[in-house]
Amino acid sequence: MRNVVILGGGYGGVKVLTGLINTTLPDDVEITVIDKNPYQSFKTEFHTIVAGTKADIDVRTQFPKHDQVKYEFGTVRAIDLQERAIYFQNRSTVVYFDYLVIGLGSEDAYHGVPGAEEYTESVQSFSKARKAAVAVGNLPAYGKVSVVGAGLSGIEVAAEIRESRPDLNIRLLDRGGSVLKAFDPKIQAHVHDWFVKNDVEVLHYANVEYVEKDGVCNNGICYVNDVTIWTAGVQPHQLVRELPFTKDRFGKVIVNDYFQVPDHPHIYVVGDNASSIHSPSAQLAGLQGEQVALVLSDILLGNEPRKPKEIRLRGTLGSLGKSDGFGNMFQRSVTGILPRLIKSGILWLQKRH
Ligand SMILES: Cc1cc2nc3c(=O)[nH]c(=O)nc-3n(C[C@H](O)[C@H](O)[C@H](O)COP(=O)(O)OP(=O)(O)OC[C@H]3O[C@@H](n4cnc5c(N)ncnc54)[C@H](O)[C@@H]3O)c2cc1C
Numbered sequence: 001m002r003n004v005v006i007l008g009g010g011y012g013g014v015k016v017l018t019g020l021i022n023t024t025l026p027d028d029v030e031i032t033v034i035d036k037n038p039y040q041s042f043k044t045e046f047h048t049i050v051a052g053t054k055a056d057i058d059v060r061t062q063f064p065k066h067d068q069v070k071y072e073f074g075t076v077r078a079i080d081l082q083e084r085a086i087y088f089q090n091r092s093t094v095v096y097f098d099y100l101v102i103g104l105g106s107e108d109a110y111h112g113v114p115g116a117e118e119y120t121e122s123v124q125s126f127s128k129a130r131k132a133a134v135a136v137g138n139l140p141a142y143g144k145v146s147v148v149g150a151g152l153s154g155i156e157v158a159a160e161i162r163e164s165r166p167d168l169n170i171r172l173l174d175r176g177g178s179v180l181k182a183f184d185p186k187i188q189a190h191v192h193d194w195f196v197k198n199d200v201e202v203l204h205y206a207n208v209e210y211v212e213k214d215g216v217c218n219n220g221i222c223y224v225n226d227v228t229i230w231t232a233g234v235q236p237h238q239l240v241r242e243l244p245f246t247k248d249r250f251g252k253v254i255v256n257d258y259f260q261v262p263d264h265p266h267i268y269v270v271g272d273n274a275s276s277i278h279s280p281s282a283q284l285a286g287l288q289g290e291q292v293a294l295v296l297s298d299i300l301l302g303n304e305p306r307k308p309k310e311i312r313l314r315g316t317l318g319s320l321g322k323s324d325g326f327g328n329m330f331q332r333s334v335t336g337i338l339p340r341l342i343k344s345g346i347l348w349l350q351k352r353h
Pocket of ligand 1: 007008009010011012013034035036037040041043044045046047074075076103105106123124152153237270271272273280281282283285316317318
């Protein structure tokens with residue numbers, strides 16, 4: 001048997017999987033999907049878990065079933081390139097691979113800020129988002145929440161918590177002079193106005209010096225605080241950081257045109273861990289996953305792989321609670337209910353693969 005192992009069943013990994021099982025899969029191929037969770041998680045919705053506006057089951061779905069697909073659910077501890085083996089935490093199971101796809105997603109980057117890792121909540125995994133939800137949900141009336149980082153995830157977290165809990169004092173710390181610096185001024189103004197109207201305090205030019213159990217110290221001023229949520233940057237997954245591959249300045253793996261690691265062409269990297277000219281996103285991970293499925297399918301059939309087409313992104317969407325949103329679609333900036341409805345529609349489609 002030839003073993004294809006997909007490490008991480010997120011946006012990238014699942015697209016590789018569905019792409020492969022929707023083509024002709026030779027009989028001697030077995031696919032093993034490894035994930036710490038026994039379901040596919042929709043990370044782009046984790047802010048709703050934190051805010052308590054959606055239930056767990058709304059932001060996950062079952063993995064597809066197929067005769068040639070096996071699942072191993074557990075947290076991976078190490079990838080052994082020599083032995084071509086995957087090892088788990090607290091389990092003796094070893095999974096061997098002939099072809100490996102790495103789609104492990106990213107983790108928080110704390111930029112060396114003292115106390116940030118110990119005293120902040122995270123939205124980067126399902127279990128961490130649930131833990132953040134308990135911290136926010138248990139706050140007494142008028143509790144204080146700080147969200148550090150005003151990129152897409154920080155905006156969505158702050159807005160969703162506001163919608164869930166009108167009583168809370170919410171502060172968003174933004175490193176720049178306006179929120180969402182990667183978006184155009186129309187969107188920045190819309191989001192700014194939403195925060196003013198909904199009483200979310202935004203502090204610009206933030207420079208968090210340290211975080212304590214009950215406060216955030218920013219530009220020499222310490223704000224007393226009940227819960228701090230960190231959305232101030234991500235880095236590649238720790239297992240990827242440990243691999244001796246050539247990386248870019250963000251620590252992402254440099255891949256060739258076929259998403260293969262140049263010195264290990266049987267290893268593919270997709271999503272947040274693959275170096276790209278595009279910013280990391282669920283959409284990018286999914287499109288890369290589709291391409292890898294085509295390449296792998298050709299190789300498994302003994303054909304020369306077709307060169308992947310240039311990736312064209314359709315735009316980015318963000319939510320401000322359940323009835324407002326923003327985004328770039330087909331090179332146009334849109335705000336209000338329309339982008340919000342489209343975002344909900346995308347989730348609906350994703351849940352049905
Ligand atoms: C709150 C929030 C909102 C966001 N909103 C948007 C948005 O609106 N639009 C957008 O395009 N992007 C958004 N993003 C970014 C987007 O979620 C990521 O870019 C995307 O999930 C990356 O996909 P991926 O396939 O690389 O990894 P992921 O989808 O993160 O999948 C990684 C998988 O690996 C598994 N895994 C991790 N570690 C291990 C381990 N040690 N052992 C076993 N399994 C493991 C995880 O369980 C997971 O299933 C948002 C992110 C956050 C946090």
